[in-house]
Amino acid sequence: MTERNGYHKIAGELADEIAQLEPGTKLASEHELMARFGVGRASARSAVQELERRGLVRRLRGSGTYVNRRIDYVVSKEKRPSWHRTVEAAGAVPRSTVLLSEVRPIPESSAHYLGIEPGTPAHYMRRLRYVDDQVAALGEEWVRCEAVTELGSAMRVEESLDELLRQMGRFDVVRSWCRTSMELPPPEICTALEMTYVAPIWIIESINRDAETGVAVTYSSSWTRADMIRVVMEIGDHPPVSTCEGN
Amino acid sequence: MTERNGYHKIAGELADEIAQLEPGTKLASEHELMARFGVGRASARSAVQELERRGLVRRLRGSGTYVNRRIDYVVSKEKRPSWHRTVEAAGAVPRSTVLLSEVRPIPESSAHYLGIEPGTPAHYMRRLRYVDDQVAALGEEWVRCEAVTELGSAMRVEESLDELLRQMGRFDVVRSWCRTSMELPPPEICTALEMTYVAPIWIIESINRDAETGVAVTYSSSWTRADMIRVVMEIGDHPPVSTCEGN
DNA sequence: GAGCATTTGTCCGTATGTATT
């Protein structure tokens, strides 16, 4: 369909082929592409790099180029998305690990989200989220100390923080505020997310309050790789009513 | 700060310098960078390409490389952003042109957003939005025929569709639903937005209803260049209350 | 663990094409 020349044309052909492959499938190497299209390495490489910019493939040095899978993650006020369910629904394997969990004085920047005094002890947790054993997101969460006694051990049993707080019977948390955009990740985040190159990634912040009292219980912010997750933000109480389900 | 080698190091140095330059400033050419850093063309080029991926610069063939300006565009349910005011607030010059304005049968895909029968005549308008005379967004809008008699000529006087509908005294439109994410633009959109390369861009859809009757009056969807505009989505009625204004 | 082939990452030099100025 693309009527261009050079590596763009090659990228277009490959993109069409990729569309019909399963995520994780290994693609032809640059060397093979050189032979197939009768071009030099520069052109073959440029073509695959364009596919990477488009988010269609993921490249691993020493290993190869693989068809990428991107998962939609819908954020709205009503439904709070569950990482595990979202990833599973897309046919991939979710996992998350707690990197750090401790009680520490809350810094000014996070304290004002929870409406508490800076320096007050609060639960701090850092988690990595995986899709098919590949790092996809790094999240930081602050939880009021009154909400739960010990966080780290409990989170190893129950993966959902909301669910945990609900089970402990203290708070029925609901999302009260959320902000999403894209930013260039600082170097620490890049390394934590195993990003080999610098590119904009999603940043999602949200405040969750107790449904009854309105007290801000948790504040979370997370860095999410845009090549693995497509964040969809939806606001408003009237989602479009489809007259027919087709398309 | 970046302790890497090769073109990453060069890109890092240039990024630091760019941070202190005005948007629109012309950067050193690839040839000058070769001389300055004592590298070949490939490395100089890779460095500048990395800056382009980060959204820090914009490259124009035959002209040069220039410091990019990115404008924040905050979307929330309460405040509907005005293109003109947002761009002006960022210190840039806004402009918009009507490409097409006519009454035509509304297709199924748009009809269900307005809750009307497919094929019903409705106003259709296509607009390009500019920042400093550079194309930044392409928007399509559907307006119920009852809302206004003639759209095209009126929009040449009043740039805001909401304001126009309000002035005509028929509807007081408020945003009732909005969805934002990123997608790979189809070829037509790429050419319309003068994109020399294929990269994900914002897609923003929204439905606006009359405040009194709740009738869906307009449905708009727009493609917005991510290298020029940073869309920030905010949901929830409780924006964080800052205890101190600092930072 | 050592060794080896594969694959991507980086880099060099050079050349030509094409758009802008």
Next chain:
DNA sequence: CAATACATACGGACAAATGCT
């Protein structure tokens, strides 16, 4: 028309990470 600057392309080379033997 000429100079400049980015876009594409070739061939060759070595480094670094991976995966297999």
